[in-house]
Amino acid sequence: MKFETKAIHAGLDIGNPSKSIVPPISPSTIYEINADGKTDGEFHYSRLDNPNRMQFEHLVSALEGGADTAAFASGIAATQAVFQALKPGDEVILPEDVYAGHRKMIHGMMSRWGLKFHFIDMTSLDTIREHITPNTRLIWIETPSNPLMRITDIRRVTELAKSKGILTCVDNTWPTPVNQLPFELGADLVMHSTTKYFGGHSDTMGGTVTTREKSEIFDQIRFIQKMGGAVPSPHDSWMLSRSTRTLSYRMKGHNEHAFALARFLNEHPKVSGVYYPGLESHPGHEIARSQMSGFGGMVSFLIKGSREDAVKVVAGSKIIKRATSLGGVESTWEHRLSTEGEGSLTPETLIRISVGLEHPDDIIEDVAGSLDRI
Numbered sequence: 001m002k003f004e005t006k007a008i009h010a011g012l013d014i015g016n017p018s019k020s021i022v023p024p025i026s027p028s029t030i031y032e033i034n035a036d037g038k039t040d041g042e043f044h045y046s047r048l049d050n051p052n053r054m055q056f057e058h059l060v061s062a063l064e065g066g067a068d069t070a071a072f073a074s075g076i077a078a079t080q081a082v083f084q085a086l087k088p089g090d091e092v093i094l095p096e097d098v099y100a101g102h103r104k105m106i107h108g109m110m111s112r113w114g115l116k117f118h119f120i121d122m123t124s125l126d127t128i129r130e131h132i133t134p135n136t137r138l139i140w141i142e143t144p145s146n147p148l149m150r151i152t153d154i155r156r157v158t159e160l161a162k163s164k165g166i167l168t169c170v171d172n173t174w175p176t177p178v179n180q181l182p183f184e185l186g187a188d189l190v191m192h193s194t195t196k197y198f199g200g201h202s203d204t205m206g207g208t209v210t211t212r213e214k215s216e217i218f219d220q221i222r223f224i225q226k227m228g229g230a231v232p233s234p235h236d237s238w239m240l241s242r243s244t245r246t247l248s249y250r251m252k253g254h255n256e257h258a259f260a261l262a263r264f265l266n267e268h269p270k271v272s273g274v275y276y277p278g279l280e281s282h283p284g285h286e287i288a289r290s291q292m293s294g295f296g297g298m299v300s301f302l303i304k305g306s307r308e309d310a311v312k313v314v315a316g317s318k319i320i321k322r323a324t325s326l327g328g329v330e331s332t333w334e335h336r337l338s339t340e341g342e343g344s345l346t347p348e349t350l351i352r353i354s355v356g357l358e359h360p361d362d363i364i365e366d367v368a369g370s371l372d373r374i
């Protein structure tokens with residue numbers, strides 16, 4: 001079955017005895033048990049499992065081509081579960097420009113867990129090799145990275161990791177499985193902030209970890225989901241399944257509009273650099289082409305001028321809203337350094353835009369008008 005078809009049909013009949021075409025939302029936190037405490041059905045207590053979460057997990061597994069998925073209340077809770085499944089003394093290699101929230105979570109929480117983190121330039125296989133020690137347990141891949149759009153070669157990194165018995169997890173939030181399938185490229189785990197494109201309408205938080213095959217590490221992640229308790233509500237799970245039905249068509253629009261905007265920016269006299277992996281001038285373009293089927297809806301660019309000028313451009317838009325995050329049907333942009341704050345590698349004249357599904361001519365006109373202010 002093709003991706004578009006799976007997105008519409010997967011998970012619909014699971015935990016849906018009525019066979020209604022749209023599954024009901026099941027708010028119940030408890031399920032009837034027998035006098036001996038056992039259950040006849042699949043469900044017992046909603047933190048452990050519930051029909052809507054199960055449907056959504058099944059849907060994500062089907063789209064990523066994985067064996068199983070654990071859904072969480074946010075992307076960062078999903079990532080945390082992966083780290084918590086490691087043991088004190090384990091070492092993790094991850095990109096130096098990793099998603100800023102992950103960096104803050106690691107410094108403020110996970111370092112106390114007794115894990116050692118190496119933030120490095122993941123575009124260089126040699127640099128990765130130099131940081132591998134006998135304690136390295138996990139290589140965290142985020143490609144394209146945020147907001148510099150660096151491209152990591154998933155095939156080569158997972159090959160290296162496998163040869164050393166190291167796990168790999170790909171944060172696939174930006175590309176989504178429509179544009180990039182990490183399991184086909186050798187990854188062991190795939191993580192998502194489903195708050196972004198899976199949700200797609202800027203109205204639901206969520207996160208997932210999917211495993212390529214049954215494994216000890218995934219069993220532990222599943223345990224952390226149930227007993228750590230950072231679970232999505234039945235309503236959130238239902239919302240996420242609903243919006244995932246249109247993921248492939250929304251991504252086609254995001255890909256097309258972002259590419260059009262990147263080409264426009266690339267020719268603009270007030271722009272000194274465009275980060276979009278679809279452009280041939282992008283240093284990671286060849287690798288991106290070999291592992292992505294579309295280049296996504298995110299574009300970063302540098303303006304000629306000062307930090308204040310960049311802020312002025314962002315302030316000037318009429319349609320594009322000023323907001324962080326990404327993946328909604330509406331276009332949003334931000335002066336990224338102001339959002340990320342301390343420890344960020346983001347240049348001070350960088351603007352990051354999540355290109356939405358408005359007509360691309362209107363988005364380009366709005367960007368052009370904003371650039372005219374400086």
Ligand SMILES: *Cc1c(COP(=O)(O)O)cnc(C)c1O
Binds near residue numbers: 075196
């Ligand atoms: C937003 C985001 C996250 C964190 O997800 P939340 O749902 O905000 O907790 C992780 N990785 C990437 C690439 C993101 O964009």
